[in-house]
Amino acid sequence: MPELPEVETVCNGLRPALVGNVFERVIVRRDGLRFPFPTGFAGRLTGQKVTAVRRRSKYILVELDDGHVLIIHLGMSGSIRIITSGDAQRPGDFYHERSKSAAHDHVSFIMGGGEQIIYNDPRRFGLMDILRREDLAAHKLFKNIGIEPFDEKLTGDFLSKHFQNKAAALKLALLDQGLIAGIGNIYACEILHQMGLSPFRAAKSLAGAGDAETRDLLVRTIRDVLARAIAAGGSTLRDHKQTDGELGYFQHNFRVYDREDAPCPTPGCHGVILRAVQGGRSTFYCAECQK
DNA sequence: AGTAGAACCTGAGCGC
């Protein structure tokens, strides 16, 4: 579940279970995900109190009492579900999932309040690490991450500066985490369709003085699409009482993503959603109304 | 300096 809105939703769900709570027990069921877990991972968390849960780009940052930060990335297929003590069959029972996907429950965090936070990731493209808070910004995971979409410093002028001489396709520029952080393949497609901009046009085609209005609108559209997705709520945490997992609430709001051959939803447009490949990823778009 | 392609890994869906 992993673009900015999903990660934000996960953070919102984690906060009440984590903040002010202590890691009572950490169960690690394999050596690592994309990377090995750091040495002594479980032991370094055990007994630590959580002071805050934040998001940077698509990373979840769990701040600890001792000045360290637990870093969690969901990769392509990671999800988190929270089991409160009321969900256990008997008081004190550890939740036991029988479904096939339980094989991918790689890490469980048992909190002092009885909550169980379960990290599931079939493809294991996710990662976890523990860093000192003051080392975060310079760390290789974060040093090349671009501006947050809701940072007020993201402006039309900012885009003008960074789109200058950028021959890359506009969609790939939106996907570039070093430029703007957190936009993934779904929302890049959605943003460009809502904007009526072709994903294939060069980013620099928007860098000119005459495109100032379009750039401002692009900034607003990026925020609008992401904010609406966040407001719609994530799936995993919200539905954690449903044993059959993700219901994919967002897909109902998709205009183009995974809608190849569907009629274009733009009012008055008679186009059809097409699929192309850019940077090895699927781009969904309407050739009629995206110019 | 950019960019295309592959790699990491598993599961779902489809055609045969």
Add this chain to the structure above:
DNA sequence: TGCGCTCAGGTTCTAC
């Protein structure tokens, strides 16, 4: 029922 193929919300490394 099963095989082989393609595709998947991310990131990073290699090769032109």
